[in-house]
Amino acid sequence: MSNKILELKNIKREFIMGSETVRALKDVSFEVATGEFVTIMGASGSGKTTLLNMLGCLDKQTAGIYLLDGVDVGKLSRNELAHLRNNKIGFVFQSYNLLPRTSALENVELPLMYNRAVKTKDRKDRAVKALEAVDLANRLDHKPNQLSGGQQQRVAIARALINEPVMILADEATGNLDTKASFSIMALLQELNQNHGKTIVFVTHEPDIAEFSSRTITLKDGKVIKDHVNENKKNAKDALAALPADDEA
Amino acid sequence: MNFINLIRIAFKALLRNKLRAFLTMLGIIIGVASVIAMVAIGQGSKQSIQAQLSGMGSNMIVIRPNSNVTGGVRLDATSVQTLTLNDVVALQKKSTYLSAVSPSATAKGQVIYGNNNWSTTIQGVNNFYLDTIRQWSLTAGNEFTDKDIASEAKVCLLGQTVVTNLFTNGENPVGKYIRFAQIPFLVIGILSPKGANAFGQDQDDIIIAPYTTVQKRILSTIYFQNIYASAKDESSTVQASTEISQILRDSHRLKSTDDDDFAVRTMEELINTFSSTSQLLTILLAVIAGISLLVGGIGIMNIMYVSVTERTREIGLRMAIGATGWDILLQFLTEAIMISITGAVIGVMLGITASKLVTLFLSWPTLITEFSIILSFMVCVITGVFFGYYPAQKASRLDPIEALRYE
Numbered sequence: 001m002s003n004k005i006l007e008l009k010n011i012k013r014e015f016i017m018g019s020e021t022v023r024a025l026k027d028v029s030f031e032v033a034t035g036e037f038v039t040i041m042g043a044s045g046s047g048k049t050t051l052l053n054m055l056g057c058l059d060k061q062t063a064g065i066y067l068l069d070g071v072d073v074g075k076l077s078r079n080e081l082a083h084l085r086n087n088k089i090g091f092v093f094q095s096y097n098l099l100p101r102t103s104a105l106e107n108v109e110l111p112l113m114y115n116r117a118v119k120t121k122d123r124k125d126r127a128v129k130a131l132e133a134v135d136l137a138n139r140l141d142h143k144p145n146q147l148s149g150g151q152q153q154r155v156a157i158a159r160a161l162i163n164e165p166v167m168i169l170a171d172e173a174t175g176n177l178d179t180k181a182s183f184s185i186m187a188l189l190q191e192l193n194q195n196h197g198k199t200i201v202f203v204t205h206e207p208d209i210a211e212f213s214s215r216t217i218t219l220k221d222g223k224v225i226k227d228h229v230n231e232n233k234k235n236a237k238d239a240l241a242a243l244p245a246d247d248e249a
Numbered sequence: 250m251n252f253i254n255l256i257r258i259a260f261k262a263l264l265r266n267k268l269r270a271f272l273t274m275l276g277i278i279i280g281v282a283s284v285i286a287m288v289a290i291g292q293g294s295k296q297s298i299q300a301q302l303s304g305m306g307s308n309m310i311v312i313r314p315n316s317n318v319t320g321g322v323r324l325d326a327t328s329v330q331t332l333t334l335n336d337v338v339a340l341q342k343k344s345t346y347l348s349a350v351s352p353s354a355t356a357k358g359q360v361i362y363g364n365n366n367w368s369t370t371i372q373g374v375n376n377f378y379l380d381t382i383r384q385w386s387l388t389a390g391n392e393f394t395d396k397d398i399a400s401e402a403k404v405c406l407l408g409q410t411v412v413t414n415l416f417t418n419g420e421n422p423v424g425k426y427i428r429f430a431q432i433p434f435l436v437i438g439i440l441s442p443k444g445a446n447a448f449g450q451d452q453d454d455i456i457i458a459p460y461t462t463v464q465k466r467i468l469s470t471i472y473f474q475n476i477y478a479s480a481k482d483e484s485s486t487v488q489a490s491t492e493i494s495q496i497l498r499d500s501h502r503l504k505s506t507d508d509d510d511f512a513v514r515t516m517e518e519l520i521n522t523f524s525s526t527s528q529l530l531t532i533l534l535a536v537i538a539g540i541s542l543l544v545g546g547i548g549i550m551n552i553m554y555v556s557v558t559e560r561t562r563e564i565g566l567r568m569a570i571g572a573t574g575w576d577i578l579l580q581f582l583t584e585a586i587m588i589s590i591t592g593a594v595i596g597v598m599l600g601i602t603a604s605k606l607v608t609l610f611l612s613w614p615t616l617i618t619e620f621s622i623i624l625s626f627m628v629c630v631i632t633g634v635f636f637g638y639y640p641a642q643k644a645s646r647l648d649p650i651e652a653l654r655y656e
Contacts, residue, residue: 058569058650079573086571097566097653101265113254114571120253159570 004067005167005199006032006055011064013050024050025061026222032201034166037193039202039210042219049171051219052203056089056169057081069166086114090160094172096152098144098159104131105140108158115163130158134188150181157188161198168192170202174209180243186212187236212236255576259583262560269552270588276548277592277632278599280541281625284534285600288621290607291534293614295527299483300384308483309382310347310490311514312336312476312497330472331501331510337476339500346480346489349381353475354464360456361428362415369411371429371456373463374477379406379440382479390423390438398459401466405434408453409442429456430467486515542628545592550636553585557644564644565652578645585637586630593629597622 013025024047032038042048053059054066057073058081066073069088076084085091090111098107108127112118118126131137134154144152153173160168170189174182190212192198202213210216211234218226263270314331332352340350354373359366376392379385393404407415407422416422422436434456443452464470480489490513497511557564564577572580604615 053650056569058653079575082568082571082573082576085569091569093566093653097562097569099265099563099566102261106261110567111570113258114567114573114576116251163571 003034004031005034005036005069006030006201007065007067009065011051011054011061011066013047013054013059014062024222025054028064028219028222028224030217030224030227032167032199034199035193035197036215037190037200037202037213038215038217039204039213040217040219041204041207041210043205045221046219047222048203048205048219050222052169052171055167055201056091057085082114086111086163088166090157090163090165090168092153092156092160092168092170092173094175096144096149096156096176098152098155100145101143103141103143104136104147104155104158107144107155108162111159111163126162127158130162131155133161133192134158148181149177150184153177153181153185154188157185157192161192167199167201170200172204173202174204174206180240182209183236183240183243187240190236212239255579255583256587258580259587262580263584263587266556269556273549273552273588274592274595276545277542277589277629278596280538280545281593281596281629282599282603283541284538284625285597285617285621286603286607286615287534287537289600289604289615289617290613291530292616292618292621293604293608295530296616297614298526307516308480308486309516310478310480310486310493312478312493313474313512313514314472315508315510315512330470332473332476333471334473336497336500337473339496340476340478340493343496344478344489344492346485346492347478348481349377349479351375351378351382351477352460352464352473353378353477354460354468354470354473355475356430356463356467358430358467360411360415362422362425365415365417367411367414369408369454369456371405371458371463371467373458373460373467375460377479378477379457382477385443386441387438388441389421390436392438393459398461401461402459403432403434403462403466404437404458405429406438406440406457407436408440408455408457410451410454411456412439427456432466434458480515490515538625538628542625542632545589545629546632546636549585549588549633550640553581553637553640554643556584557581557640560644561647561652561655564647565649565655568647568649569653574645577647578641581641581644582634582637585641586633589629589633589637590626593626596629597626600625 008031009029011025011028012023015022015024028047028051040048040051050059054061055068057068057076060074068084071084071088073081073084099110105124105127108130109123112123112126128137128140131140134157136151136154136158139147139151144155147155156173157168168189174185177185186209189200189202193200200213202209204210211230213230214233215229216226217224312332334352337350337352340347344350351374356371357368358371360369360371375398376395379392387406390406392406393402396402397404405427407427412422415427416425422439425436426433427436428434440453440455440457446452460473464473478489478493480486493513494509498509501510503510567577568574601617604617607613608615
């Protein structure tokens with residue numbers, strides 16, 4: 001049991017829009033074990049975003065059971081969900097969502113501000129370590145507008161790592177980036193997955209990105225239509241090296 | 250979230266928008282500064298009015314012998330003599346509400362200098378009478394001394410009307426001798442003009458001399474017609490007059506069944522005028538203070554409201570990474586309070602500076618009171634909480650999913 005990070009059993013999520021009931025998720029069940037790198041694929045309208053919100057404890061299912069690291073999320077209050085997000089989940093967003101006019105270091109520190117257990121002294125040390133882990137040790141005091149898209153996303157990943165979550169939840173994390181930066185982010189995520197054993201759930205609609213993961217779950221019309229292990233997982237580092245080095249000379 | 254983190258988060262959020270924070274503060278700054286300056290000007294003029302009224306004798310208390318009955322005949326008050334130096338000493342020693350006590354012995358008569366003569370009054374008093382009770386300054390010369398009182402010295406101070414009528418050639422009266430009731434008096438000082446009193450009586454038609462001189466050399470008596478006293482301030486005149494009655498009853502050894510053989514009079518009319526004036530001033534200032542702080546508060550609410558909308562994504566992010574609604578509420582509330590406190594501090598300094606400048610350039614009297622500073626500060630903080638709460642609550646109730654996708 002302990003190696004299952006996510007357990008979804010017959011999850012349903014319905015929205016009431018006026019007189020109509022929209023069934024965004026219809027009976028979704030799957031499990032994710034510690035150390036997996038899962039991509040969730042699907043066209044728009046497939047229920048991908050709804051699933052992501054639920055996995056991220058931002059939303060609750062209408063029916064079914066969702067266990068995150070053994071905790072039954074459906075039974076928690078708003079505040080308990082907030083603490084759960086703080087302790088167990090590291091978010092990476094498509095649009096980075098860094099605080100403007102705030103240094104990389106302070107952006108990374110932010111989740112620790114809401115964690116009572118962390119002392120002020122440790123906060124900075126941990127933020128520096130997290131930024132070192134994403135290769136930005138020399139950009140500590142840069143503001144988001146002084147960083148490239150790829151670098152901003154690295155800051156966001158550092159922010160996701162700092163609370164040592166059980167799972168990194170990425171939402172189209174490469175959506176705003178060019179191929180090179182995307183591959184570099186994927187290489188970073190692969191490294192975190194392989195060398196540090198981080199469980200990663202990556203929502204995307206790009207099949208080439210999904211090839212970097214160890215398992216792909218495909219959604220369509222609120223149902224899991226395909227759940228397969230990638231036999232020939234690609235290495236993002238190799239893909240990065242294979243790119244023609246003409247753009248940035 | 251602990252308190253220090255809260256302050257730090259709010260502080261950093263404000264620093265990210267320095268100009269906006271400052272503009273928000275501006276309403277509070279102007280509000281507080283105007284309150285401080287207004288109250289300073291108000292208090293200053295109140296104090297100067299108070300000083301003027303005191304000069305008119307608003308806190309003066311007059312003690313007279315009361316008419317009493319001797320052998321079935323009710324005698325005129327002036328013919329009854331009950332007040333002595335013992336009473337003056339008793340009042341000086343025992344009273345707690347009085348700032349000064351002076352005996353007063355008066356005589357009417359003709360005063361002569363050279364070829365001129367003039368009918369006037371000579372009033373014998375001590376130094377407290379001029380210094381404290383009447384606040385009557387001299388335009389020339391000096392007041393008499395305790396030694397003059399002890400030695401019943403034949404010295405006097407002249408009122409302006411007496412000077413005009415006796416010294417027609419314009420010579421300096423100080424150092425000259427005048428005669429009153431055949432006694433030569435050395436003029437040692439000239440009183441400043443006071444004009445007519447409330448009843449049209451010329452206050453400058455007077456000669457002031459040591460009470461011992463008038464009492465012993467002119468009237469040959471041990472009694473005084475009046476005792477003048479001054480209460481510490483207008484508001485304590487009532488307590489003071491009660492106290493005087495008690496002291497004098499003891500001093501006169503009256504039985505509890507006896508009527509007072511003296512009467513205590515205060516200047517109630519003046520006091521009422523004074524208190525209604527200052528009350529009006531206070532109400533006026535309170536209204537101004539209220540309005541300006543209200544405007545400042547609405548400014549805070551307005552900006553905080555815009556700020557919540559503008560920072561919706563930030564709020565969504567904070568919630569996604571673990572901030573509870575309570576954390577968000579406290580953050581925005583703290584921002585509002587920080588704005589109002591910082592604004593209040595700057596406003597207080599600005600208000601004090603403005604008051605000083607008003608005194609310096611317009612020579613209006615100003616008085617900065619701790620009360621006005623503390624009050625406007627408190628009102629500011631309350632304003633911050635009050636007007637910051639609604640936007641903060643709005644922020645805390647945002648749905649993180651929608652907030653994160655907000656464009």
